[in-house]
Amino acid sequence: MIRPVLLIALPLFFAFLLPVIGLWNKKGVKYVTVGVMGVELLLAVALLDEVLLHPVIDKIGGFVPPIGIVLMVGRLGGFLTLIIALSAFVISIYNLWEDKEPIVRYNMLSLLLLMGSVGMVITGDIFNLFVFLEITSIASYGLASYNRDARGFSGAIKYVVLGSIGSSFVLIGIALIYAQLRTLNMLDIAHRIGEMDPYVRLIAFTSLFLGFGVEAEMFPLNTWVPGVYDGAPNAVVSMFASMPAKSSIFALARMMFTVFSFSGFMWFVAILGLITVFFGEMVAFAQDKLKKMLAYSSIGQMGMIIMGLGIGTAMSVEGAFFQMFGHALAKALLFLAAGYMIYAVKSEKIQDMVGVAKNPLVGVPVVIAILSLLGMPPFVGFYGKFYIVLGGIDARAYGIIALFLAATIIEVVYYARFIKVAFAKPVREYVSPEPVVYLPMMVFAIVIVVFGIFPAPIFAILSKVSMFILGGI
Amino acid sequence: MIFYAASLALVAIGIYVVISKRNLIKIIIGLDMIDTGVNLLLISIGYVRGGTAPIENGNYPLYVDPIPHALVLTAIVIGVSVMALALSIVIGLYRHTGTLEIDEIRGLVK
């Protein structure tokens, strides 16, 4: 028996405690953070173990659901929590290498980013979701500009402007729902959604969708992504790709399926996802800086997830969740690797990175991650793309699937170009990576390979996805 | 009804400022305006004609809806937090580039 609230209370407790610890030992704070994230990972595993049996509902304050706030975790919520906790833990090991001044505040911000992302996944109350969205985005604003150079600040300010407009839209959506139903609990809203005026319901959904779309890197609202991913510290970028982005896309999915009970083919969402894919991949193809290329590629991948959710058959949604898993691991790995490569080469351009990945400690994980992103069979990424395509064929959306496959070819081309440079004959000696640099990458790569060869446990977790589409937790 | 119109007008003016102005501090003022508008919107949803503030006074039967008040207390604090953080980012940017205009910053930061 584990309480979901502990997953929120633990990082929050240590975030409050860190300044006190930092008074007598500044260096020790980093190790405390790693320890806390490790415990969080264990809690997430225990939680997943429990939600496989039955959905967990935790009543805060002991009030019955629509009266008080509840946390509710279903199978998918448990899965997402595990993805977030795993990436946070592994990236926090990498943080031991990169010291960011002031250290104590950096660690507090990353703990609270973890707390916000987990909270967005497990909460069952729509206004509480907004509060956690704000926690996540304010922590992200702080971390995005942590380099305190012009590039970091100019990326972050775009993020702040778009993010706060987005959250205002979320609040307007909540206001519309509240005005018509006088409740904030998601399941209560879902049960009584028919009482809402259809027009008001449409506007409320649109504004919530646009609001969460900012964080989920959806097409017209993702202009902040390249600037932030370019200017933020490398470990932070890895966190962004694997934590807040995933939790907000899950929030998007819950808005669509759980709260508003749309099911079946949503052409609007699917086409928006497809445009996002095309935009991301085309622009990524034209980049010559490594981190920008990865950032745009990340937009493309998020578009694939949105598309999978929009097609709305059980298979494609299953594929979308698989894609979330694969993308979180692979992109986090690649951004960590990019941090090392830029440090070793002292340049951000791809053409300068001749032979930097020749060292097998870096090269092998990078190749695994890229192959997984491209959807090659023995890796996790394969199942994601494969099931999205199968689901699309199931829904007879042949046009969308054909365009999607065309976009994938663009992706293959630019990653192949990168591999060709990075594995060429080295022109000079590069510093070899320290253990804290290559160990996190190894962990991610091992997870990608293991779950690529034995995907059965994940299919078991995702087996109830059709219930989620029909409005379950 | 006029309260809805007023608060949505504040939101609309805020959006206009954010889209059309090129000065960062002006944009932050616009964001603040959107926040204020949404807060007024939430409070006017909770209003009940003829109701009093939801504090038990023993003899008055009709109260306004207390939930939006709780939500707006939260939203106000969130708004000021975002504003302070945004301003500190803008100050940092100004220290590096010496300007507040987006177009000039775009030229200076590759």
Add this chain to the structure above:
Amino acid sequence: MKRIIAITLSVLIFLIFMTAFARVKFGNIALSKYFYFNPVKKQMTRDSVPSHYLKEGIKETGSTNIVTAVVVDYRGFDTLGEVTVLFLASIGVGALMYIKREEKRKVREANEIVKTASAFLFGFIVLFGAYIFVHGHLTPGGGFPGGSVIASAYLLLYLAYPKYAADHSKLSVLESLAGLTFLVTGLLGIIFGGHFLYNFLPYGVPRYLFSAGVIPVIYVAVGIKVGSELTGIVDSMMGVRE
């Protein structure tokens, strides 16, 4: 050109939302008509959420001020999140305004009238803020208004004595302790009542200062936390000065 697009877009947004809100009745008296659905027992009830708060609020929380009952007890988790947001902002501002010691700014002294008046008013404003958050469960007010009133007293002090600077490490310890008090009160709820943020203290007699269980405890913690964080934000924004 950009202006025209901006005007069109904002008018469009105004019209879209206005047509939606035109279908929402203003000043709706029938609050109790929105019957809620209990997702745990899977049944409809004959009551709505706000009218449940208004009818049962005093009995269930012991607080006379229903807004306080909602903020601290029914939706206390939101308040915890909100305190975290403010905490994050103060961390973030402190981290971003973190500059080297050489870059001090010269400041001018305030005149004698401002100095005397603020020295005179400071104590009263702090006292007023403390009154607001201590009586949060009885009268309008609570932790957030009280904390922000206290922070405005410090703002006055900063304006009158620009060289005055709060000790950041002490402020952050104060913030941390107040936050931990809130969180630990919540966790004690799990131990004593089985639920996070459970109101485990006796409610006492409504309308008295010592009533409503953990609500005053949490609101005092929130008030101290909000006050110290907003003071910290103001102090960081003023920058290093001499």
Add this chain to the structure above:
Amino acid sequence: MELYDFVSIILIGGMIVLAFIAAESRDLLSASIAMGVVSLIVSILFYMLQAPDVAITEAAIGAALSLAVMIFGIKHTDRWEKK
């Protein structure tokens, strides 16, 4: 028309005018002060909508502290908006 409606219409009209001043003024200092006054009027409107708790908070945070933070920000940067 009752006094309540009359007062609220006057306040809302003043609020919109001040919001336009805040939007169009090229002096950022006066724009932010106009925004502070908008917050103050909104806090009076909160009071008229029977939300005293929110009114106190908005008056203290929206009209005093956020204005102060804004003015410190302008002091660190530039006062005039370029065209």
